[in-house]
Amino acid sequence: MSNITTTADGTTTIEADPKVPVIRMTRDFAGTPAQLVRAHTDRDLFVQWVGPNDSDMRVDYWDARTGGSWRYVAVDGSEEYGFHGCFHEVRDDRLVQTFTFEGYPDGVSLETMWFEDLGDGRTRLHATSLVDSFESRDAMLASGMEVGVNDGYAKLDRLLAAGSV
Amino acid sequence: MSNITTTADGTTTIEADPKVPVIRMTRDFAGTPAQLVRAHTDRDLFVQWVGPNDSDMRVDYWDARTGGSWRYVAVDGSEEYGFHGCFHEVRDDRLVQTFTFEGYPDGVSLETMWFEDLGDGRTRLHATSLVDSFESRDAMLASGMEVGVNDGYAKLDRLLAAGSV
Numbered sequence: 452m453s454n455i456t457t458t459a460d461g462t463t464t465i466e467a468d469p470k471v472p473v474i475r476m477t478r479d480f481a482g483t484p485a486q487l488v489r490a491h492t493d494r495d496l497f498v499q500w501v502g503p504n505d506s507d508m509r510v511d512y513w514d515a516r517t518g519g520s521w522r523y524v525a526v527d528g529s530e531e532y533g534f535h536g537c538f539h540e541v542r543d544d545r546l547v548q549t550f551t552f553e554g555y556p557d558g559v560s561l562e563t564m565w566f567e568d569l570g571d572g573r574t575r576l577h578a579t580s581l582v583d584s585f586e587s588r589d590a591m592l593a594s595g596m597e598v599g600v601n602d603g604y605a606k607l608d609r610l611l612a613a614g615s616v
Numbered sequence: 617m618s619n620i621t622t623t624a625d626g627t628t629t630i631e632a633d634p635k636v637p638v639i640r641m642t643r644d645f646a647g648t649p650a651q652l653v654r655a656h657t658d659r660d661l662f663v664q665w666v667g668p669n670d671s672d673m674r675v676d677y678w679d680a681r682t683g684g685s686w687r688y689v690a691v692d693g694s695e696e697y698g699f700h701g702c703f704h705e706v707r708d709d710r711l712v713q714t715f716t717f718e719g720y721p722d723g724v725s726l727e728t729m730w731f732e733d734l735g736d737g738r739t740r741l742h743a744t745s746l747v748d749s750f751e752s753r754d755a756m757l758a759s760g761m762e763v764g765v766n767d768g769y770a771k772l773d774r775l776l777a778a779g780s781v
Contacts, residue, residue, distance in 0.1 A: 514683075559728075561726045
């Protein structure tokens with residue numbers, strides 16, 4: 452087990468691909484692939500964990516099926532930040548969706564999540580974000596995205612531990 | 617006008633970006649941006665021009681709005697080839713959608729079309745296809761895609777000339 456990142460230390464690996472404008476993330480969870488898919492597709496679960504601790508999330512619309520679409524708003528005091536996209540594919544082990552932060556409305560990334568069954572009720576999430584330039588990719592990395600990612604996954608850890616997923 | 621590709625010779629420029637796994641296409645049309653958007657979003661128009669001359673197109677589902685989705689099937693004799701995706705954004709000058717050829721179901725590209733108004737009822741289409749590896753991009757280029765692209769745009773030229781768009 453020494454090569455498996457444990458959820459105890461809650462480490463998310465975030466890497467910039469050297470060849471293509473892609474961010475790759477890997478994170479282990481104490482849940483099955485089916486639980487992880489549910490946490491990413493069930494509106495009421497998703498809104499409980501996604502995003503940084505200092506934001507409240509409000510889902511505007513949510514239709515997590517192949518060909519569906521979604522929009523949510525992060526509320527941080529008097530500030531609101533919108534995000535939207537469509538679900539290209541929703542299946543048992545893989546999600547593919549588009550993603551736009553509405554503060555940068557012409558920007559769009561293609562997000563792929565693959566859920567690797569590690570056995571013993573554990574799952575490794577492999578996530579990639581693909582954009583059309585290295586400049587956009589590096590701006591995403593420089594934006595502080597890891598705060599929202601790490602806060603969100605820690606909340607998801609707690610939901611899994613509480614038996615809520 | 618010497619730097620403008622005319623529709624008389626019907627040239628589509630298809631280029632591989634040297635830095636990112638993107639295919640860029642440029643094509644001029646004797647139509648307004650509004651007509652070009654209509655040709656790409658109206659189900660009954662789209663099916664009349666998309667794809668190679670030796671295929672009949674059948675639309676399975678089609679909802680060309682931000683957050684909608686689509687699927688069509690190319691019928692070539694007894695062979696059928698399915699394609700599907702979702703519409704990330706549909707607006708007056710720009711379309712962003714995902715694209716999967718179902719013969720390669722894990723493959724997905726992010727397609728962006730921008731319609732540049734050249735004046736005098738003419739429009740330059742700028743299209744990009746973004747994938748997550750140079751290998752996938754080069755396989756797309758080697759697949760003979762230019763036949764379908766050129767046949768399709770020539771059919772669209774004829775629809776525009778006939779006043780059908």
